[in-house]
Amino acid sequence: MGRSIVCLTFDFDAISGWIARGMNTPGPISRGEFGPHVAVPRILDLLKRHGICTSWYIPGHTLETFPEASQRVADAGHEIGHHGWTHRPPATLTPEEEEEELVRANEAIRKLTGRPARGYRSPSWDLSPHSVDLLLKHGFVYDSSMMGDDYMPYRVRKGDVITLEEPAVFGPETALLEMPISWTLDDFPHFEFIRTPTWILPGNMNANKVLENWVDDFLYLRQNLEWGVITYTFHPFVIGRGHRMIMLEKLIRTLKENGAVFKTLEEAAAEYLQRAAAPAC
Numbered sequence: 001m002g003r004s005i006v007c008l009t010f011d012f013d014a015i016s017g018w019i020a021r022g023m024n025t026p027g028p029i030s031r032g033e034f035g036p037h038v039a040v041p042r043i044l045d046l047l048k049r050h051g052i053c054t055s056w057y058i059p060g061h062t063l064e065t066f067p068e069a070s071q072r073v074a075d076a077g078h079e080i081g082h083h084g085w086t087h088r089p090p091a092t093l094t095p096e097e098e099e100e101e102l103v104r105a106n107e108a109i110r111k112l113t114g115r116p117a118r119g120y121r122s123p124s125w126d127l128s129p130h131s132v133d134l135l136l137k138h139g140f141v142y143d144s145s146m147m148g149d150d151y152m153p154y155r156v157r158k159g160d161v162i163t164l165e166e167p168a169v170f171g172p173e174t175a176l177l178e179m180p181i182s183w184t185l186d187d188f189p190h191f192e193f194i195r196t197p198t199w200i201l202p203g204n205m206n207a208n209k210v211l212e213n214w215v216d217d218f219l220y221l222r223q224n225l226e227w228g229v230i231t232y233t234f235h236p237f238v239i240g241r242g243h244r245m246i247m248l249e250k251l252i253r254t255l256k257e258n259g260a261v262f263k264t265l266e267e268a269a270a271e272y273l274q275r276a277a278a279p280a281c
């Protein structure tokens with residue numbers, strides 16, 4: 001029987017994601033506030049009942065605006081990872097701004113947990129050309145922002161040369177580990193409704209239909225790989241609504257019934273590195 005690891009991860013953006021998009025009027029702010037005020041206690045209660053430790057990527061803006069909710073997450077034993085300070089994607093920042101964000105949010109994480117983050121997840125999942133070097137410089141073990149695999153961690157490259165009219169030239173692998181994610185396993189595009197003057201994200205999918213996809217992605221891992229990791233991404237203000245909380249509990253129960261091993265991403269990364277270092281027999 002193989003070992004199928006499940007990482008439940010939460011991007012605790014609260015109001016920071018809306019502000020980063022320039023949406024700072026009372027409507028979107030209230031939408032973000034639903035996370036720390038209502039959803040986080042519900043989610044923590046569910047995870048406690050099921051005895052599951054998870055990974056939370058918390059922007060510095062959330063850590064310093066909602067310290068009590070952030071403290072509750074840390075006190076419950078969940079991993080606290082880095083998710084920028086302002087929730088602006090690194091690809092939109094200068095290298096200096098990107099490093100400032102890394103340092104400032106890591107300081108807030110150190111205050112909360114006593115140590116800097118080991119894991120990084122970029123806001124909106126878009127790294128800059130400088131991100132890998134900066135993450136290695138600041139002691140990160142893993143990133144969780146890319147989609148080059150589904151169930152298998154891999155080493156992050158740097159120095160790729162990508163142009164429109166020439167074949168891509170891929171750079172060397174680095175020590176940074178990628179714990180891959182996917183938009184298909186993220187609650188936001190399935191459920192969140194956003195309307196702007198130029199585009200609409202319809203969201204509001206039937207939660208039980210999404211559940212079918214999410215269970216099947218786990219079953220494929222279970223049935224086809226000897227060892228692997230599946231990472232689900234949730235946002236408290238998205239998943240914390242009643243029908244979605246019922247779906248999240250169904251997901252947890254079904255995964256348990258099918259032999260899932262629940263870990264934080266930091267633990268799963270450590271297990272991968274240990275396996276990769278073991279001599280082949």
Ligand SMILES: [Zn+2]
Pocket residue numbers: 011012013017083087123124
């Ligand atoms: Zn986020």
